[in-house]
Amino acid sequence: MGELWKRLNERQRKIVSWLAVGVIVGVGILLIQPSSPSSIPNSLPVASPADTQGSDPSQERLVKELEAILNTMLGGKRAKVFLTTERGYKLNIAYDLTSEERWGTEGLIERRSTSSPVLMRNDAERKEVPLVLEEIEPTVRGVLVVVDYEPQMELRLMISQAVATALQVPMYRIEVLFKQ
Structure with a gap:
């Protein structure tokens, strides 16, 4: 080790010294950490139903409407509904596509394509809204x-x-549980 140390220049010796200090500090931190299992929480935090619903307004609307229907059917507030959706609400917007071709000096073709959403002007509200071709509801x-x-x-x-019937979902995707 002495010969190796003598071969290193001053800058390399500094780097090796700092690396050694870093390794010693890291090993020290690993050895000092408590290994008692009492510091680890026994239970994980449970998500509330509001957290699992997500922030999708159409999903919340479906849940509220379905709960209202079932509560009317059962008499009183006796039903709670949870939905699992594949994807959220989606809009397909119309785009104005333009493309142009230009011949270069050496026989090369330069092609440019641009797309911009088609906007419809609403003069009563003084705003522009995109033209919606298709609205896709979330898949339950x-x-x-x-x-x-x-x-x-x-x-x-x-x-x-x-x-x-209400959600157009096959029966095998519906589970009804009773509180006891």
């Missing part, structure tokens, strides 16, 4: 309905049929 992947009733097969079928 699954529905969970929790009902505050005694378990009954007829009630489960009736709730599943109501949800399937």
Whole structure:
């Protein structure tokens, strides 16, 4: 090690010294850390239903409407609905596409394409809005309905049929659970 140290110039010796100090500090931090499991929380924080709903307004609207229908059907506030969607609300906007071709001096072709959204002017409100070609609603992947009733097969079928009809979701994607 002495020979290697003698071969290094002053700048390299400084770098090696700082690296050694860094390694010693890192090992020291690893050794000082407490290994007691009491510092680790036993339970993870549970997400509230408002957090799991997401911020998609169309999903919240669907949940509220479905809960209102089921609560009317069951009499009172006895149903809670949770939706799982594949994707959010999506708009397809019209674009104005322009392309031009220009011949260069050496026989090269230069092509340019530009696209800009088509805007419609609303003079009454003094604003421009894009022309919407298609509005795509979110795709519902699954529905969970929790009902505050005694378990009954007829009630489960009736709730599943109501949800399937309202959301156009197949029955196998609907789960009805009863609180006990």
